[in-house]
Ligand SMILES: Cc1ncc(C[n+]2csc(CCOP(=O)(O)OP(=O)(O)O)c2C)c(N)n1
């Protein structure tokens with residue numbers, strides 16, 4: 001075990017897989033000599049050279065589309081999109097192509113690639129640099145969507161993603177990049193897709209979150225830990241979504257608050273609430289609450305704290321659900 | 325017999341004002357414009373410096389400096405009329421100064437307040453475009469509208485060298501060629517897109533030559549020569565106004581700063597390149613010229629710096645005293661009229677729990 005932050009954990013996972021499999025290549029804007037704007041690919045260019053760590057022209061659609069081509073040809077491209085807001089330039093290629101190639105060729109071709117995208121706000125960044133676009137990807141059949149919440153999670157989930165035979169969108173909570181340090185095994189290990197993590201067990205209420213918000217949620221829970229017995233679930237993968245873990249927990253607690261940073265309308269919480277409705281409605285003791293970003297444009301720096309779900313908003317949501 | 329293959333000779337770099345402050349041609353603007361050029365360029369540099377300082381002190385967010393690119397920005401913007409349109413990306417402090425965009429608003433945007441993008445009614449600028457190249461087809465669309473409405477307004481659209489790789493660049497320029505619209509694209513070729521050098525951005529020798537493929541003219545000019553930039557842009561603007569179509573102007577310059585305040589260019593920019601380009605500084609060059617013509621002296625310089633230093637301080641004060649944005653601002657500008665479902669969220673957001 002070594003202490004790592006998330007940047008180091010992701011870098012370490014990339015390094016492990018690149019040293020094992022020479023079909024794995026990293027490509028994107030500034031990923032080479034510069035090591036990426038968040039330094040996630042630092043040192044890899046030096047170690048693996050120009051043909052494995054590739055600085056591309058400035059074109060997100062091109063980066064994703066050429067990755068699709070490479071993947072079809074048997075390579076394992078790991079494109080990096082520099083910021084969340086610019087992943088939208090690649091949406092056409094993801095929705096219309098990456099997600100469909102296996103299906104439309106009835107399995108003859110497939111697209112084993114991992115699109116890494118720093119996402120989430122709260123770092124005083126510029127316009128289009130604080131978005132949480134997971135719903136677009138989750139809404140697209142054929143894509144898998146992974147969001148780690150800590151360094152340990154990041155490493156295990158990324159190694160699974162690279163070995164996965166299908167296109168994976170891997171969203172990296174940039175606010176967490178250097179905010180959490182924890183013990184991470186140096187060796188190779190994977191965290192399977194479709195298995196949510198029960199971070200802590202409890203009997204009164206089920207708190208569900210993932211990615212960038214998990215840290216804030218933990219801080220909120222810490223403040224009321226003596227008051228309620230709280231179960232905390234980290235979803236880890238949004239597609240595939242682990243319905244069983246959620247339903248089992250709801251059957252036990254009968255109460256839930258779901259927290260995400262993305263806008264509310266058609267956000268992950270709406271899907272989870274629907275599944276609970278379908279499978280455990282009669283177990284509910286209170287309406288399920290969602291604490292999310294508002295249905296507005298992610299604001300510039302001065303207002304971003306008014307947009308982001310805060311510790312106080314989360315505690316208020318839990319209190320209201322408990323006192324319903 | 326090999327004329328079934330394309331052959332191409334890349335264009336040369338046009339220049340009037342040489343590195344040493346001497347001139348190549350008699351086609352120089354009159355004294356009033358020269359002084360305006362100088363003042364705007366110096367103000368650009370002083371303001372740029374100030375914003376970087378504010379950023380370091382935590383009083384401003386991430387900022388993209390224009391250091392070294394002042395001649396490209398000022399020379400080009402001066403070729404426009406007030407009613408013409410200007411589409412920036414995010415590295416044109418000099419153009420904003422020429423267009424008389426209030427400096428406090430320019431800063432306000434970088435300070436993270438959306439009101440910095442609320443363009444004053446009498447200024448035909450678009451707000452800055454952070455997504456690279458996204459402004460290009462918008463500018464083309466404005467030029468199409470200007471043509472269809474017979475307004476006789478010209479559009480100027482800025483872009484970086486890196487922007488030429490995006491699909492939006494290709495689509496925007498192709499439309500401009502097809503519809504033969506009144507637009508001038510100013511590419512600030514500062515040789516870098518963050519850490520990626522131009523040689524990795526395109527296999528073409530020049531950016532100007534890309535215009536050929538869209539069926540219009542491309543021009544290459546010394547981007548640190550304010551006279552040269554002014555001349556070629558003025559010609560292109562006039563051409564556009566006369567219905568003769570678009571031009572792509574490649575201003576060859578150099579990014580003398582980090583990409584933004586969040587970048588460390590020491591990692592990838594060769595020091596000797598910076599030393600080489602320092603000798604081509606656009607402001608020093610113009611000052612030398614003005615001194616040699618006896619239209620500028622140390623006294624003028626001192627007065628100007630004093631005046632501009634005071635001016636920028638006033639602008640910082642204005643920007644910092646601008647009221648903080650309010651929670652309701654997130655909701656109130658999304659639609660002309662706020663829908664009921666959103667009104668409910670607005671109430672929730674304003675309920676006091678933050
Ligand atoms: C679509 C998009 N992709 C990536 C970025 C991140 N980014 C910001 S500026 C930049 C480089 C721009 O280079 P260039 O067009 O040459 O302009 P310069 O910054 O050199 O003036 C990049 C990659 C962005 N803002 N937009």
Ligand SMILES: [Mg+2]
Pocket residue numbers: 484485486512513514515516517518
């Ligand atoms: Mg550039």
